[in-house]
Amino acid sequence: MINIKKENIFIAGIVLLSIFNMSCVSLKDVVGDIVETIECYNDPETIRQGVPTILILLDSLVLSDPRNVDLLYSAANAYNTYCQAFLIDEENLDRAKKLFETGKRHGFHLFENKGYVDDLHAISVIDLERTVKQLNKKDIPYLFTTASVWMGWILTNIDSMKAIADLPKAFVLMNRVLELDDEYKNGAIHIFYGIYFAVQPRNSGRDLVKSKSHFEKAMRISGEGSLLPLVTFAEYYARATLDDKLFTETLNKVINTDAGIRPDIRLSNEIAISRANYLLENIEDLF
Numbered sequence: 001m002i003n004i005k006k007e008n009i010f011i012a013g014i015v016l017l018s019i020f021n022m023s024c025v026s027l028k029d030v031v032g033d034i035v036e037t038i039e040c041y042n043d044p045e046t047i048r049q050g051v052p053t054i055l056i057l058l059d060s061l062v063l064s065d066p067r068n069v070d071l072l073y074s075a076a077n078a079y080n081t082y083c084q085a086f087l088i089d090e091e092n093l094d095r096a097k098k099l100f101e102t103g104k105r106h107g108f109h110l111f112e113n114k115g116y117v118d119d120l121h122a123i124s125v126i127d128l129e130r131t132v133k134q135l136n137k138k139d140i141p142y143l144f145t146t147a148s149v150w151m152g153w154i155l156t157n158i159d160s161m162k163a164i165a166d167l168p169k170a171f172v173l174m175n176r177v178l179e180l181d182d183e184y185k186n187g188a189i190h191i192f193y194g195i196y197f198a199v200q201p202r203n204s205g206r207d208l209v210k211s212k213s214h215f216e217k218a219m220r221i222s223g224e225g226s227l228l229p230l231v232t233f234a235e236y237y238a239r240a241t242l243d244d245k246l247f248t249e250t251l252n253k254v255i256n257t258d259a260g261i262r263p264d265i266r267l268s269n270e271i272a273i274s275r276a277n278y279l280l281e282n283i284e285d286l287f
Helices: 004-020 027-039 045-062 069-086 089-114 125-132 137-156 161-180 184-199 210-222 228-240 245-257 265-279
Strands: none
Touching: 027 125, 045 069, 045 089, 045 125, 045 265, 069 089, 069 137, 089 137, 125 161, 137 161, 161 184, 184 228, 210 228, 228 245, 228 265, 245 265
């Protein structure tokens, strides 16, 4: 029988050797091709098992070239995407904390090595606002990736005062993305704000009108066949409004949609369908 762990290490070694021996193709292109392949993949479980090998590989590459912004961007993005896709449930919280911490470190080093700030930890909210106001559309990938993995770390450490203290600065980055291009990554910024306004305490930040508006914008921007906005709309907005009919109707629409209707986001759709089934199976615990 093949030892999966040893096989993964062997594959990582082959990939590593091929990367260091490339002549015509850049590392950025190779990583981009890997990400594109993952996004189109039709089996979430294969990705769940395989991506950790890529994370280890990226960590090794960053260690050897710690100021390479392409590597830092790829590493921060990979950690964030993996955690958001597979570690959002309670049973994986400890793993999510550890991996978001690593992703956040890569995101901070990315932001600093891009020359935006000298120290993202130390800068004040006011100075950070002034800094990001000078950034433009070409900076969006770095803004969004750093903000997303930072928010993931904050939300998995919500009982930590240190994490909560970081929230205003992470929002500075998110707000700038919203200002520059709200359609980036199929309107993902609107999903973030849709969730945010739905989960805030009553009389302390919750705004279901804004939540619904952001989810609707995400659905419009991402287009027909994009299932993630629908699942998050049901899980957060429908639950916040205690609308079990909206909840079940939306999730049934998701599970009755062919994940392959959008080949460009096949994996996201597969994960959304899996999440929809889970939520429907546990509806009695959610309302």
